[in-house]
Amino acid sequence: MNEKERLVKLLKGEKTDRPPIICPGGMMNAAVTELLGDMDLNHNTELDAMVATAIKIREVVGFENYGVPFCMTCEAEPLGVTISEGDKNNEPRILEYNNSSIDEIMEEFRINPLENKRMATVITAIAKLKNDEIPVIGNITGPISTATSIVDPLRLFKMLRREPDEAYRFIEYVNDYSIEYAKEMVKAGADLIAISDPTATGEILGKKNFDKFAMPMYEKFLKVMKELSIPVIIHICGDAKTIIDSLNTLEVDALSFDSIVNMRFAKSKLNKKLMGNVSTLLLQNGPIDRIISITKNAIDSGVDIVSPACGLGMSTPIENLRAMTDYVKGSI
Amino acid sequence: MNEEKLFQEISEAVVEMEDELVEELCNKSLELLIPADKTITEGLVAGMNKVGQLYEEQEYFLPEVLTCSDTLNIGLDILKPHIEKESTDNPIKVVIGVVEGDTHDIGKNLVKIMTESAGIEVYDLGRDVPLEKFINVAEEVNANFICMSTLMTTTMMGMKTVIDMLKQRNIRNKYKVMIGGGPISQKFADEIGADAYTVDANEAVKRIKTMVAS
Numbered sequence: 001m002n003e004k005e006r007l008v009k010l011l012k013g014e015k016t017d018r019p020p021i022i023c024p025g026g027m028m029n030a031a032v033t034e035l036l037g038d039m040d041l042n043h044n045t046e047l048d049a050m051v052a053t054a055i056k057i058r059e060v061v062g063f064e065n066y067g068v069p070f071c072m073t074c075e076a077e078p079l080g081v082t083i084s085e086g087d088k089n090n091e092p093r094i095l096e097y098n099n100s101s102i103d104e105i106m107e108e109f110r111i112n113p114l115e116n117k118r119m120a121t122v123i124t125a126i127a128k129l130k131n132d133e134i135p136v137i138g139n140i141t142g143p144i145s146t147a148t149s150i151v152d153p154l155r156l157f158k159m160l161r162r163e164p165d166e167a168y169r170f171i172e173y174v175n176d177y178s179i180e181y182a183k184e185m186v187k188a189g190a191d192l193i194a195i196s197d198p199t200a201t202g203e204i205l206g207k208k209n210f211d212k213f214a215m216p217m218y219e220k221f222l223k224v225m226k227e228l229s230i231p232v233i234i235h236i237c238g239d240a241k242t243i244i245d246s247l248n249t250l251e252v253d254a255l256s257f258d259s260i261v262n263m264r265f266a267k268s269k270l271n272k273k274l275m276g277n278v279s280t281l282l283l284q285n286g287p288i289d290r291i292i293s294i295t296k297n298a299i300d301s302g303v304d305i306v307s308p309a310c311g312l313g314m315s316t317p318i319e320n321l322r323a324m325t326d327y328v329k330g331s332i
Numbered sequence: 333m334n335e336e337k338l339f340q341e342i343s344e345a346v347v348e349m350e351d352e353l354v355e356e357l358c359n360k361s362l363e364l365l366i367p368a369d370k371t372i373t374e375g376l377v378a379g380m381n382k383v384g385q386l387y388e389e390q391e392y393f394l395p396e397v398l399t400c401s402d403t404l405n406i407g408l409d410i411l412k413p414h415i416e417k418e419s420t421d422n423p424i425k426v427v428i429g430v431v432e433g434d435t436h437d438i439g440k441n442l443v444k445i446m447t448e449s450a451g452i453e454v455y456d457l458g459r460d461v462p463l464e465k466f467i468n469v470a471e472e473v474n475a476n477f478i479c480m481s482t483l484m485t486t487t488m489m490g491m492k493t494v495i496d497m498l499k500q501r502n503i504r505n506k507y508k509v510m511i512g513g514g515p516i517s518q519k520f521a522d523e524i525g526a527d528a529y530t531v532d533a534n535e536a537v538k539r540i541k542t543m544v545a546s
Contacts, residue, residue, distance in 0.1 A: 093435055094435070153438055154398055154438070154441060157394050157395040157398050158395065158398050158399050158402065160395040161349065161395050161396060161398075161399040162399060203393075204393060204438065205393055205394070206390065206392070206393030206395075206396075209393060238514075280485060281485045281515050284485050284486070285485075311484075313484065313485045313486035314486060315486055
């Protein structure tokens with residue numbers, strides 16, 4: 001069973017020989033400083049460096065997938081924000097939000113993923129990575145996280161109360177072009193889509209806001225992907241207790257959770273495949289024997305796909321990540 | 333309308349995020365010659381305390397707390413110019429910021445809002461704050477507390493650096509160091525020698541107050 005068959009079969013609910021071990025990319029990427037060592041160009045912006053990094057992550061660290069990009073800024077970047085493009089020590093991040101009104105932003109920007117430079121780079125990278133044996137994952141930053149990357153999060157959070165209809169329209173607008181972006185990823189050859197929406201955590205939004213502003217967006221997204229027969233993984237950060245029942249109603253193929261979520265509890269509440277959730281703090285600091293025991297515990301708790309629990313710190317040693325991938329593959 | 337009832341209504345208006353009502357009631361309190369600091373404490377801040385309680389009980393979440401704090405500020409803007417001077421003498425001073433390398437400041441902002449609404453003077457250094465700046469500003473303003481936050485595991489060791497720098501300068505005992513944020517725990521606070529860790533904003537304010545009292 002090759003890596004692609006294993007992951008795709010698992011997501012379709014078929015039996016596999018063992019859990020896959022992946023790091024999808026996007027927010028949860030393994031483009032750590034040590035790995036980027038001799039790369040000349042910026043892996044966040046340059047096509048060849050992006051492709052080479054995705055391949056290197058699989059070859060050197062041992063994750064069983066290719067995944068691009070390696071940050072959460074592609075979706076927000078074209079909407080009048082200033083970003084740092086990142087380097088070998090820092091991930092790209094938003095430096096300045098767009099201060100225009102929501103209406104002005106929606107009026108001004110029409111996003112065509114193929115015409116936008118960085119989205120187009122990601123799509124082309126997917127086309128180059130496409131192959132028969134290793135699954136290629138297109139990574140999307142979720143609509144709440146992207147909306148709060150375009151405008152100041154505090155501003156949008158207040159709008160959820162003060163101007164809920166306008167906030168909804170804005171999040172929907174973000175969701176709609178993100179869906180178009182995902183469709184292009186699929187056309188280019190992505191085998192599955194991973195959506196990370198860290199800001200949509202129930203801890204920040206609460207169940208009511210999550211149900212009102214996040215759930216309809218995921219439903220719409222998933223419907224389009226279902227029509228294309230493309231499996232989707234959704235990652236939500238933080239403690240998911242308050243929103244777990246909502247998540248269970250989504251037609252999603254797998255849900256990924258942070259290390260704070262007890263996977264036995266999640267398993268008991270959810271009828272989805274579970275991905276996760278080896279602590280990224282542990283992966284950064286070690287020790288290796290504890291990484292192995294926590295990885296084992298994740299599998300014993302019913303995790304179907306093993307992965308880091310959240311975004312990896314860039315100073316995470318390859319050796320530590322390797323311990324996790326080697327263990328799952330049965331070589332430790 | 334008697335004072336008690338007015339305070340009660342102001343408090344409820346903060347909880348219900350009713351900007352115009354707060355404005356009207358605060359103006360009314362001034363017409364009735366009720367001391368501004370009393371209206372702040374027993375009306376506005378009492379309301380914000382209730383908001384904190386609802387946040388703790390997971391009835392309110394960040395969007396609600398932020399909106400309530402805007403309502404609170406409308407009231408404060410009206411009343412503050414009327415406070416008699418001596419009641420603001422010798423306030424608790426807190427320097428707060430997100431440590432260098434990290435730009436996630438939602439949690440820090442929440443702590444700032446709750447701390448300010450408790451009448452504590454807050455010097456907000458923002459996010460991605462150079463580590464020496466925490467100390468320099470604390471020295472400059474004669475702060476009592478240095479509060480640091482981070483969401484990322486990659487930047488949490490910066491907190492230890494600040495504590496080590498305080499020790500080097502022989503001023504560690506001048507300040508209480510409080511830390512918080514996603515990956516932070518009591519265990520980590522103990523390891524790096526911080527004075528306190530709190531899990532959320534409301535708890536942070538309570539802790540500041542108990543530490544000052546003791």
